[in-house]
Each structure stands twice: as structure tokens, then as C-alpha cells.
Amino acid sequence: MSFQYFLLGASLLALLAANPAHADTLESPGADGGDSEMIVVTAQKREQSIVDVPISLSAFDAEMLDKIGADTLEDVSLYTAGFEVREQSVGAPGFIIRGITSDGIGEQRVSIYLDGVSTSSVAASAFELYDMERIEIAKGPQSTLFGRGALIGGVNVIQNKAGDNFAVRASAGVGDYGYRMAEAMANAPIADDLLAVRVAMKWRKRDGYVENLAGGTDFNGVDTLAYRGALRFTPASGLRFDLIYNREENTPRGGTGFKSNVFLPRDPVSGAVLGDTKPHSGVVLGSFAGLAGDRLYIDRTLKDVTLLGAWDINDVLTVNSITSYRKYRNVEAFDPDGTFMNIIAGVGESWGDQTTQELRLTYDNKGAFTGVIGASYVDLANSDRYLFQFDERATALLFSGALQPSAPMGLTQAQILAALGPLAGALKPAHQDDSTFGGAAKTVDIFADGTWRATDRLSLTAGLRWTHDDKTATVIGTLPNGPSRLTRGGIFFQPTADGALLSAEKSFSGWSWRAAAQYELGDNFNAYLSYNRGRRSPALNISATAPASVAPAELVNSYELGLKGTAAGGKLLFEGAVYYFDYSNFQTVKTIDGTLTTVNAGEAEAYGFETQVQANATSWLQLFANYSYNHARLTGGAYDGNSFRNAPDHSFSMGAFVTVPVGNAAEVYFNPTYSWQSRFFFDDDNDRSDLQPADFAVDEVQKAYGLLNLRAGIRTPDQKWRLEVALKNALDAKYVIDAGNTGDNFGIPSFIAGQPRMFTAEIGFQF
Template identity: 45%
Template sequence: MSDRSRQAVSHGDEMTFSSIRAIALYTTCASALLCGSQALAQGNATGGSGATAVEELIVTAQKREQRTLEVPIALTAYTGDFLDDVGVQEFEELSLLVPGFEVQNQSPNNPGFVMRGITSDDGGATIEPRVSVFQDGVSVSKSRGSYIELFDNARIEVAKGPQSTLFGRSALIGAVNIVQNKADPGGFAASAKFEVGNFNYRGLEAMVNVPLSPTLAVRFASRVKTRDGFVDNLLGGRDFNSTDTAAYRAVVKWRPSDRLEADLILNYEENNPSGTSFKSLTYLPTDTLTGKVLGDLGRNSGAALASSDGFAGGRDLGLERTTWGVTGLVDYRISDTLRLSSISAFRRFKSLEVFDADGFSLPLFVFAEDARGDQYSQEFRINYEGGERLTAFAGVGYFHEDGSQAVPLQYNERVFAARATPALAGLLGFTAPNVPSINTINSAAALSTLKLVHRETFQNYGRTTSYDVFADATYKVTDQFEVSAGIRYSSDDKRSGYRGTLDNGGSVLTSGSAANAANPATARGIFLQSTPGGLPQYKSFSDSGVTYRVVGRYAVSDDISLYATYSRGRRPEVLSPAAPLAPQGNARFTLVAAEIVDSYEAGAKTQWLDRSLSLEGSVYRFTYTNFQTSIQTAPGVFQTISAGDASSTGFEGQLNWRPTGQLNVFGTYGYNNGRFDNGRFKGNSFRLSPDQTLSFGLNFTVPVWEGDLSILPTYTWQSRVFFDNDNDIPALQSTGDLLQDEVQGAYGLLNLRVSYQPTDANWRVEGFVSNLLDEEYIKDAGNTGGAFGIPTFIAGEPRYFGASFSVRY
């Protein structure tokens, strides 16, 4: 791996790349528009047809094409066109329309995926995800590389419950599979969309599909969007929580015969948003030079945050992240009953995020995270599909991942000591300090001996090589009743590593004097100790396990399906690294046992009223053994523990109704009572997991002005949510935090989209607004500052509005 300096990009280089990407996108858009001007008119998909049947979506969750009604699992699937209609561009927006699925987006580098109350968001290189994300069958689940732009997709399938047999690695409690649009040799197609909005929003999206021959085609798609931050930067500079995303895709399709089909897919994305708005509610935002108060203690108001003293090569707060990958899909029909599939992939992500985690303007500390990862994977699968009674698949898989996560920290020892020592709190205007003192500093003279800049870095490494063998079969016992069973065996060889360095000597606070701080043998960090010579140390181990499912499905009729399932999910063992206990000591490694989920579920899927009404619902119960989480044992010091057992009982339902050709009504509801059964957090709710979620929308189309006017409001609501497994209960805090304020109460968001498309035209104009009522809410609370008794809060998006123009050929 290259060092941090290789991530530095000069302003000139940024301008050069921005120019290149803009030229590429505008060229694609121009091509689409020129072709679109020659187009034949396309009718509005939701109006004027007179048809009332709900569109029948074909999915491949069970590795074969099926109607959603025939799939005996809790599955929510949407077409790419529907997601475009309702304005879904990111996972966070998608989750609002999927019962049992939550996505928290602090930044593209730090998402939290939550399935039925179980969260996957840890960025450590050794950590296995609990919720898997796939692009065309390729796992992109590593936390720092999993948040990707959703554009030009055929559909997205979200499967809840343990799905390791069907989806593979780490689908402990659910999986998201993104099926991207492929190139089509059958005909030329192109589209483009331009968007503008408040907060200086600009969005460009384009697609061109070009047949090169009857058997070969290429497809190019892209999306670029920027938006200013919505939280004021009270110290000047870029406002916080901005958007700066560029995503590109190229697909080559080769179909030389009816038996052979191959796709080559290249994806590239970069994100460069401004810093995340970690807002302190303990200290007022002030000017660091004059002490003038600049703002208030509101959770959603302006923040005074900054990097300091040349930290991370002088970078400002914000994120520099790139992800890219190449995937090869080959499908060969051996015979009328046998089909061989191959999925080959390489993927890489690299991200550097700088954040002011204390939440106020004085330079108490500033953090960065430098996360990187490479992965290779190969899967071969053979499907048997031609029998009257039996359908099945079996295969083998290989997965290799090599990653690292470095966290540089910078402290101003004087500010830290004043914050930690009551006798000196007044010197810097602090009140009610609640971080225990590390050392006795009781005079201004003693304070002046401390370092203005102290730096230390910890880094963890993870390498995994895994082999899978899997099989799944469905047998029709009768014409109406079928049973399915699947099993997957995984074997992992793993290596974990740790490195700790004191980047400019030890801390005077902890080493006792400047002389001791400069001596590598005795120098101590504030929160970590260095490994021998500042070099990484490694330890290897092996792990293996089995996951499985058993399903029964009864087709009452072609339009009514009942099912029941039992499935087991497994999160592999990990070797968790930690800092030495003394300077130049050996790193510590703790084996964290595998987590096991046993899930029981029953559901029904139906279509009524000449298939104009689709209803689905399921009830479930799962038990979780050896739930792993982190607790704070001292300010800034964490330890991985088993929180014991946990369980959840829930219900998920969804409907889609088209009473007329001009009206489509859709909605979802989810209830999840997830609680810890014993241990430290007994009775607590799972973090990031509301007990209830609701979404509702309708698309109403009326003929006006020689065209169609479509009005599409959507409303989403969720109940109270906690941001940590301790539920911010004062008795469970080690920092003396006596307020239970790290919680978001119930709230709802109303969105509205209004579009107009003329008859016999290929263009459309649209106006849109999200969070129409400008509801104030927070995405997260506690965060790194919470480890020091000064929790921070991250605001949710305010009212966004804008307009778009699109053309399609």
C-alpha cells in the first residue's frame, strides 16, 4: 500500500480531472439529446393506457427468473424506472420504501445498513458485514466501499432474513442486490436528464446504448451531481454535508448465439463532499481567535468546525473517496435443462476522510480515516431448470480481500488538559467538564509546558481468503405444494494486523516530561501505545461454518401463495486487534466468536381484483446468539464484547394497487420489536432500529394541455430511534454523561414530484421537493465525541427542491 502522501491531489489536478469528467458527461448527454431529437414519441408509463393490472416484476433472487409472487421469502423489489419516478438516487432514499430496511448515511464513507434491526457499519479492516450489498451478484459489502450511486439499473431486490444460501458471503440478516442495465444489441437507445435546485444543486445524467452488430453492443451511463452543504460553516469555507458525486459505467454485451451470453461491466465512482457536521450541544460555536459566540446549541444549526495545524497533509475537513471495479458475467446454456454461469470480479476502494469529531471550534482533537481495500472473487454455478418437478443450482466460490484502516489523531494537549481538569477549565472558557483527568495539571505554568500538537496513529489490517460450496433445490411435491432446501459451507483463512505509532513523540501529559515523551522506550500516547519500532504485527487463524434454509410454499391459486421458512445465518469469526498496553509492547488479538441467527418466518403473497391489487405480508421471529458490540471502558478506549443474546419479532407488509390506468397507490409498513435478552444491554432496543416504519405514495395522472400531468406525493414515517445499543442510558455511560439526549423521536417526511409530458413527445419536465414540510431531524448522535463525554449530533437534510428536463429515445 502507498503512504498517505500519495492520496494528496493538488488543486490543479482536481481541476483537470473535473474538466475531464465534465467533458465526458456533456459528450454523452449531447449524444443522447441529438438522438432523442429524432425519436418517436413515447407514452407515459402510468397514464392513458386504461390498463389496471399491476406490473408483474420478474426477479432472480433464487437464481432463476420468477414472479415475485412465486418467491417464498420476504422480498421487496422495484424496477429502475419506478425508482427514477419517485426520485430514488441513493440507498438512504431506497430504504424509506422498503419495510425492515434502514440506511443511515453520515457520508458516503460511513453508511450504516440496517436489516430488521441488525446494523452493519463498522469500517475496521477485520470486520465482516452483517448486511450484504451486491452488484450483479458481486459482493460490495465492505462498509467504506458499499455506498454507491443508484442509476441506470434494471431493478433492485432487497431480501430480508438470513440469505447466505442464495446471496453468499455475510448475508447474515439480509441482502441487497442491484441488477444493472446491460447493453442491448437489439436497438439503439439514449436518454439524458438535467436537474437544478436549491443549495446550488446541479445534476446531469445520461445513457447511450449502441449496437455494434447483431451480436455485440455497448452501453454508457453516468451521473454527476453537486450540491452545497446544508449546515452553515460558521468559521467560513465550504458548508457542511455537501454533495459532490461522479459515477460512470460502461457495459459490453456479447451474444453470439442463443446459448451463450457475456457481459463486461466497468464501474467507477468518486465522492468529494465537504466535512460532516458533527455538532456539539455542550459548547457554543465560537470564533477561535476572538472567542465571539457565532451560533447556538441547536442540533440542526450552524457549526464551527475545522481541521488544524497541517493535519493530514493540510487537508480541510471532508472526504476524498474512489471506488471502481470490473465484473465479467458469462451465461452458457449447456442443454435445455442445464445452464452454467460464471461471475468474475475485481474491486478496489480508497477513501480519506478528515473530521472534527469534538464538535466545537477549539482544536481539542481532529481525526482522519484512511481506508483501502482490494477484493477478487470468482463464482461458478450450474442451474438445473428443465424438470417438471425439480429445479436446483449448485456451485463453488472463491473470495479474497486485502484491506487496511488507518486512523490518525491530533490533539492539542493544552486544550485537552484544560477540558479534563476542573481547576483549569476556566482558562479556556470550559464549563462542567466531565472527562476524567489523565494527569494532574493545576496551574497555567504547567499548562504552558504541554504540546500544541500531538499526533498518533493506529492502523488495522485484514486479509481473508475464502472458499464456498453451495447448493439449493426446489421440489414440487404436488402441483400446489413445493419444498426448498439450501446449504452453504464456507472456509476462511484470515490474517489480522495492528500497528500503532506516535508520530511526533509521546504525549507530555502521559509521559511526565518532554524528555520522557521523546524517548521511544518510555513515550506514551494519550489513547494508544506504539508497537515495536512502529511496525505492524500480525496473527493468522482459520474459520469455517455452515448456513442453510428450509422452505415450504403452497400455491392456493395462481394469484395466492403461502410460505414458511426456517433459515440460519452466520457471521464468520474475526480476530480483533488492539493496541499494546505499554510503549513498544505487543499488539493484542482477541478471537471474536461467530454470530449465529436463527430465523422463522411465515408469509403470504396475493393478487386481487383482476391483478390490479398486490398484497404481501410476513411475520418473523429471529434469535441472535453471541451478539458482538463495542463498549467504552475509558474515555476514547473501546473493547469488543459479547452483548449476549438478542431476539426480534416483527411484521412486514406492502401493497401496490392500480384502481385505474391513471392512479397507482403503493405503501409499506414494518414493525420490528428487537431487544437484547440478557447481558449488559438487557431490554434495550437495537441501535438505528425504529420499532415501526411506514411509507405511502400515489401516482395520479390526468390529461392536460395536450399531454399528461403526473402528481406523485410520497410520505415516510418512522418511530423513535436510538443511536447506540446502550440507548444513551446514563447508568451505562462511563463518561459521566447524565442526559439521555442521543435519540431521535418519531418523525415523517413528505416528498412531492409533479411532471408533465406532452402527447407524442419524447421529453418531460418535472418539479420535485423532498422534506416538503422542512422537518428537522438528526441522522446520528454520540459519535466519537460521545466517547469523551461531549456527544455530537449530525443533522438530517432540510427541504430540497428543484426542476428537471429529460429526454429519451
């Protein structure tokens, strides 16, 4: 444990207090660049100025989201200290807060919320951003306020609701890589102060940027259609309901461009070399033997309906209700070995649904005490199916070590058969492992949180949550075309006895809590100290080959010291925080005897420092910058000292928003932004040779890199119309968003390239 870093960060905060040279992207700049309108957030389940919340919190309003050109949370993460998003595909994102990763199967450590409703599964947690009100990113354990899945942070995406004004907005865009986009919104009152309706949609399509060297559809494309309908009903003064329906369809052809760095891409028949082994160049991929129709693709659908209710009983008490039903299905056919050879092909399928009900009572008499009590019920079920297909002839050469010496050329099918000789006829051209892992939970939460203003300057906050889970875990494993002739069972996943569905049930209960003190050092300048106990529910495992087991609850104690506020009449905004996390029973997922199993990896710790800055320098210039140092490490067992996957130690971003009037009829704007991150590993084993039974190359690491994004345009001062051009990754930086993957289990890791430089042009109007 390294408290010297915690104390160093505290010293830096003390210097910040003495000379507030840092500011935070906390407010929207005024039109004249003067005083800003403070963003109101609901991270503590009640409306508050962001400066008054004793939590490290980043908030993006609609104006800021537009300025940075945010289509997804991955775009938002580039400009948020301590928050990283890596989207392997739309159904497989990874979320990292303060160096701790949350992805894969099981309950999440970072939960993504849509209007206060958890998205419940990684496969359903990446979605299109459009017609947004704001996004709140709370860092540090939020189990008390947010509940399940917010062990190290929570992200709440708040959509615009129907209002009593008439408004229309539309935009369209084109670009390279076949980019096309259309977005529209209309809001209208149906009956004044009684009923209003709002509809919005966004369609975004782009061809893949990883070239298919064999011809046909390129990989890593985008094809998204999202639409929303919202209805506001205000039957009486102080009583209102918002009914919201969302649907999103993601159907990019080609799927994910996994790229081997071991074998060259070649024509499977002629053997002609078509490219090189660099992650950013073209690939030759495909399914085989009829799996998924010999196609690679992604097909995902999200649907949810939410009813938000609010009743102002009187000037002091308000009742809030959230009722929601959410359903998703994601299918991806992929070539995980990343080579031209028919070794492995796969289909991953995830589906699930969730019903949520929450009731809260908020007390606020504008006096010394404000607080909230509430209860919630969640009924969810998620399933993950993995169908892997192996050509046993190529797999036999891979397992025996006879395929690797053929690198980098690899072997055509004819060469594989020749290398095997008579053995080729005894092996199956297509063996299949088919396993489905299911998890269901019925969860009851009871929580309370309140703030007491002890003096004019000192406020004390405390919160407590009790959670009870009734969990069910299931597994079913089959071998659709019989046992493998190589293993006499499964190759990657093992079957359950007689292909039966196995299940286990167990109940768990536990507490999480928080305490915080906030002190006003001056007008709009606050310091806070907090302690949070976060809890991730025990994981119930059911194995195809062993009895049910439980990984104990993952617990984290978090200590944080922060400063936030404004200066120079609201033109300067700042936030800084130092923190320390202490984990016990850290849960990680391993494949044990052909079953995905959550196991106890022991202890872990994280400490760091974050600061964010925003300055409205003049009426035409706004600047921002942030920096994050996150030292997150496993501290026990074979992985002792290793950093977490996808987690750089250092990251920063900066940008400027420049607006120059052109007469009285128009203004030109220019928004350059830059983000940078230090090197990071793609797996918790940190690519160490002693922890990799099959792959001994140290190559699954991303070196430090930066991304420059540029946006410029012309618009009317009232923004009724605009014409805009943009470059993402303007310097065409080469980087990788994922490495290792399924092929890493067999010593042939694959890599997924990040987006190259891309150009777009858009036109829009609103009235």
C-alpha cells in the same frame, strides 16, 4: 423470548388471507392501470416471479426508482418495510434490516451487492443509483443464497446491461443549495446479435446544508461523478458475456458537519458567539496544526470491473459465471468534537480490494424440480487507518473536568492557556495517535439450493452452504510525534511495541442452511413458512497491547411465516410476514486498551411484522403503503433489554402516483410520498447514564419524525421528454442522522443534522 407477538402477527396474516386488503410494491403497473407485469427476480440464483419466492423480498424496477426520485439506497429505504439506511457520510453508511444494525468495521450483517458481487466494506457500499434495471432487498438471513455478509439480509443492485436496441437518454437539473445535476445514457448495437455497447454517467453536486459560520465551504455537501461502460458479447446462440466497468468519485468539500450540543459556536479568536447549540444550525469547525492541510473534506474513489457469463448448455442446464475485481479508497478529514475549540481533529482512511469468482449450474426442466449448485472464491483485503490529533492543552482541561463548566460558551485559545497557567508550556499543541487495522480473508463457498414441487400446490425448498475462511488480522500503532505528555502513551489508540506490525492468522469453517415450504392458496396467492440458519464468521482480533483473540461465530436462527400474491386481475398486490430471530454470540465492536476489538455481546432476539401494499386503482392512480414493526433487543449482560442503534420499532410509508392526460400530446403527473419512523437511539447503550462513563445526558435519541416528498411534472405519453420539479422533506422536518460519535467518548457528543427542505427542477428526454 416473546412468542405472543409472533402468534399475534400470525393471526394478522390469517386475517389478511381472509381479506387481502394489503398489497406489495412487487410489480410495475401497466400503462392503462390494468394488469401488471410481474417483476422477475433472481434472489434464489434463478429467474422467478417475485410471488413464487418464499422470502420476504422487496423489488424496485427502473420505473419505481424514477417515481420516488432515488439517487441512493438511503432514498430507497424510505419506502421499504424493515429496511433503514443512515448515511453519516458517503463513506460511512449504516444499513439496518429488521432492527439489526450493520455498520462500522468488520464483516457485515447486511451486504450490498452490485450485480451479484459483494461490495465487501461499509466504506464502499454507498453509491450513486443511475441507469438501473432493478433493486432486490431480501430480508432475513440469506447466508445460504448470498454468502458472506448477509446474516440478516442482502441488497442486490442490478444495473442495465448493453442491449440490441439503439437508445439515448439525458437529463439535467438545478435547485437550491447550489444543486446541479447531469445524467446521460447511450446504448447501441455494434453488430446485430453479436456485440452491443452501453455507456452511462451521472454528475450530481450540491452545496452543504450545514452552514459554516466562520465563512468558507459549508458542510454535508455532495459532489459525485459516476460513470459506467458495458459491453455485451454473444458469440453463439445460448452463450453471452457482459463486461461492466464502474467508477465513482466523491469529493465534497467541507466534509461532515459534526455539531456539539454542549458548546456554542464562537469565533476562535475574538470569542464572538456566532450561533446556538441546536443540531440544525450552523457550526464553526476546523482542523489545526497542519493536519490534512487544516482542511475538512471527503475524497473517495470506487472502481470495479465485472464479467458476467451465461451458457445455456441445453433447455435444462445453464452455467453462470461472475468474475469481478473491486477497489476502493476513502479519506475523510473531520472535526469530531463538533466545537470551535482545537480539541480533537481526525483523518480516517479506508482502502481495500477484492477479487471474486463464482460458478453456478442451474437445472430447470419446467418440471417438478429446479435447483442450483455452485462454488465461489473471494480474496479480499481491507484496511482502516485512524489518525487522531489532540491539542493536549484543551484535552487536559477536558479530561480534568475543567472544560465542561465553561459550557455553553467554551474557551478561546487564549482562555485555555490562561486557565492552565505554567502547565500550558509543558503540554503539546498537537499530539497524534496513528493506528491502522487490517483484515484479509480468502474464502471458499460451496452451495446448493433447490425447490421440489411436491404437489400442484405445495413446493418444498432447501439450501445448504459450506464456508471456509483463511483470515489474517493486523494492527500497527505509532505515535508520530512521541508519547502524550498527558498519558505517557497514546490518548485514544495505543501504539504497538516499537511501532511494529502485529499479525495473526486463523482458519474457520461452518455451515448455513435453510428450509421452506410454500403453498398456493389460490391463483397468484401463496403462503410460505421458512427456517433459516445464518452464520457470521468468527472475528479474529489482534491487539496492540494483548494477544490475539477470537470472537466466536455469530449464529442466528430465523423463523418466518408469510403471505404474498395478487388480486383483482393484478391490480392489487400484497405481501405480509411475521418473523422471529434468535441470536447467539452477537458480535459488537469496542475500543479495548486503544484497539478496536470485536467482542461477544451474548444473546439477542428480534421479532416483528411487515406488510406492503400496492393498488393500481384506476388508469390514472396508483397507491402504495407499507408498515413494519421490528422489536430487536439485546438480551444479556449490561445491555439487556436495549434496542440496537439506529433501529426504530415502527415505520411506515405511503404514496400515490397520479397521471392526468392533457389532450393527446402530454400528461401531468404528481407523486406525493410520505415516510415515518418512531424514535430510536444512536448507540447500543441507549444513552443510559449507567453505561456512559463520561456522558450522562440522555440526548442521543431521535424522536419520531416523518418526511414528505413531492414530485410533479409534465411529459409526453411516450415519455420522450419531461419537465419535473421536486421537493424533498417538503415540511422541513428537523431530525438527526447520527449522534454521539468520537466526542461521546470524552463526554462531548456531536450530532449530524438531516437534510432540510430541498427543491430541484429537471428536464429530460429519451429516444
